[in-house]
Amino acid sequence: MNHDDADDVLQNTFVKVFQYLKDFKGESKLFSWMYRIATNEAITFINQKAKRNGTTSEAMQSKIVDNLKADTYFDGNEIQFKLQKAITLLPEKQQLVFKMRYYEEIKYEAMSEILGTSVGALKASYHHAVKKIEDFMKTN
């Protein structure tokens, strides 16, 4: 994903938030509700883009990460780059959980509300993700 893609997703997210705000029942926190919209928008966007390019979501993400160093809006060092690469190799759900927990530091309870998954399952997902990432970092 590059900045333009992220910009598109963010704009779509906020337009949807405004459109559906009247339907927001307050059953969850506003943050969780918005985050869920953003997550769905992002996943839909990636899948649609992969479909347009006649490829899979995984293959496309791997290609994107290889081009990451050329991205103007990515100024990460070698270890940051390597972590991004490791993440793209994870299954979709583990990617999501890992990014939310490690980068965003969202609490499991909030994450459970956003993703509609139990806290136990989320912890397991994160644990698996960390193991795979650490293995990748050791061998590469």
Place this chain on the structure above:
Amino acid sequence: MNDFKLDNEPKITSGFKAPEGYFDTFPDKILLQLPKQESKVISIFSSKRTWYLAAAAVMVLLLSVPLYNQYVLNQETVDATVLEDYLAYNTSVSEDEIVNLLNKEDLEKMKVDFNLQDKDIEEALESNANLEQYILD
């Protein structure tokens, strides 16, 4: 990197950054994409004309206060006794003329006003020094 443990490493951030000023212009971008609202609510205080009219109304009110006071002063009610005294001492209207001006109804009313009691008449007669003379006559 052989014993890489994510928790032992210093926090690795994502490495992405947003273009400068991106979030300053973001709300405007979103507002442009939102569907136009059906009816625009216009505040009554938004138009310049309303303010001019309000100012004019206040001026008119302020200017009319002294005029109103003057008007009220001129309308001062005349005290009934003062009026009566004036009529009694300062006019050349004779009693006959007044009687002519009174109609039957007025006279009826006056009769009620002068409804004298027998006692009053007696008192009046007693205090009259010429009473005996009258009786003798």
